[in-house]
Amino acid sequence: MSILVDSETRIITQGITGNAGLFHSQKSREYARDECGRSEDVFVGGVTPGKGGTEVDGFPVFNTVAEAREKTGANVSLIFVPPPFCADAIMEAADAGIELIVAITEGVPVLDMVKAKNYLKGKKSRLIGPNCPGIITPGVAKIGIMPGYIHTPGSIGLISKSGTLTYEAAWQLGNVGLGQSTAVGIGGDPIIGTNFIDLLEMFENDPKTEAMLMIGEIGGNAEIEAAQYIKEHVTKPVAAFIAGKTAPPGKRMGHAGAIIAGGKGTAAEKVAALEAAGVEVAESPADMGAAVKRALQK
């Protein structure tokens, strides 16, 4: 077991004919074949309007998501389309009935995301991202841009706002002999499809997951709401790290969402809320793997 991804997962890529879209679709396909021993390809095609009917490196290309879904049975879409068109691509995928939408694109206008998020309300689609590395269930499937080899199968549910910090965490977990049930990058933008709480709930209900590691950062108060949720609903051990203790207020630290505004969204208040909820908080980013170990021994 794992969350979001299983053996029924069939993936298409929106923006398959772009450089990044094709490269990462190829890498994800290789991962499925070489690391997961999947007999049939889980990557079933892609979408680029105007290039339907063609093929790129073995991936059939369709004009619309609806057509791709109908012809391939895809239930997951991985989005690489450029920022001006990303929100529209998300809505198209939802309209076509795609169950899981993973948007990698960085730089989507925030009001576009407001509209897309509201469009998704009441629909069965779940959105991960945008501005995220994607999802990996080691040994089952990789839907995203993370290097596959740093992730090993195991029992830790990993949730993170940051890409490379997720890689760092997976690497540290490997060093202390722990793998991941599923690792999910939720994205560093102000408006994202899926937040910590949704995933904490899924990991709590996933028998394969023994403990969770959540990696947050300055800006907004999603980590504080997560802390409240953990206190009330999570029985499994949780460890956390919050990036940006030294970030100056009022400055965006790379991620569009990583900004301390009006004195709110500091690392200190997030750490305090998590600790009050019984979460094992790593003081240093070098301590994430060890913090999970400590949480498991509590």
Next chain:
Amino acid sequence: MKIHEYQGKQLLKDFGVTVPRGIVVKSADEASVAYKTLGGDLAVLKSQIHAGGRGKGRFKEDQDQAGVVLVRSADEASENANKMLGNTLVTIQTGEEGKKVGTLYLEEGLEIENELYLAVVIDREIGLPMLIISSEGGMDIEEVAENTPEKILHEPFDAGYGLHTFQAVKLAFKLGLEGPAIRSAAKFLPKFCDFFLKNDCDMAEINPLVVTKAGDIMPLDSKISFDGNALFRHKNFSELRDLQEEEPTEVRAQEAGLSYVKLEGNIGCLVNGAGLAMSTMDLIKLHGGEPANFLDVGGGANVDQVTEAFRIILADHNVKAVLVNIFGGIMKCDTIVEALLEAYEKVGITVPLVVRLEGTNVEKAREMLGNSGRDIITATDLTDAAQKVVATLV
């Protein structure tokens, strides 16, 4: 992207929002002429900088001179302009170094009945634009939120339709407005929300928003910033950018597609990924050092971009050592090393350099480092890297 008060008001006016009459002033003579043009018996002369707290702010060169002053004659306007232009204004938001004032805005005085606070932001938790309004205008809104939160009203609105008239009317009654001011609010608030949506603002704040004795509603200040990700839809906004207000190295980094924020310390950082870059700063601090910058080279940077990143870091003369922390995913470790060795050739690195590499193509990258003949300190993990870079400064 931030803009000045006078630019915000011009955009509002072009959008059909009534704003007080005002004139941009760049010299003492212009101030005098502008006063006569406005023609009233009172005007407000305001420093144009990208920071709040101007009224209470004082100039470095003249501690008695405020950043915003009331003037009652053409002479008074020019005298004050003289003491403000070219000088450095220090406010609660500028930090000690202050900001140089190059432009003033002279605005007509109004007969004010009362002052409100108005802002529109994107509420991250509910995922909608949110109008925030309060009867406590002209005050520090964070203080109002702390002491009398019941005096702040929140009204989320639809990003497609904007604020409905009934929502504006409801707010007007809750604020205790009366007579013609209700009708003014019913017009002004939806229009302002529409302005926010059409221009892809990420924040629009009016403090104070005044109700005049005649019952009109007008912005007395404007603090507007735009979503940097949406600028492709608003090509004309590039003209509104004031590079004087920005850190030159940050502008240069932006042009190279890098994300850089200058800090006060002496250890330069070059990292891939925003989260890891923030964490690297935290780690340096934890081990007793002070980071000189935040720098995320991004996922898809090429050798030229990374070389430029080294140039930007080393251009900061406070930098006494550099820590390179790369966890290769899309970014390949050997690309970083190639750029790093090129930086030795082209930029000249004279400060100690500590490099920690992990991830894609790390073996090849380590071999390149080993064969380079350069005096580079390598580190095995995060803690090792931070300790080694801090140790170079002792």
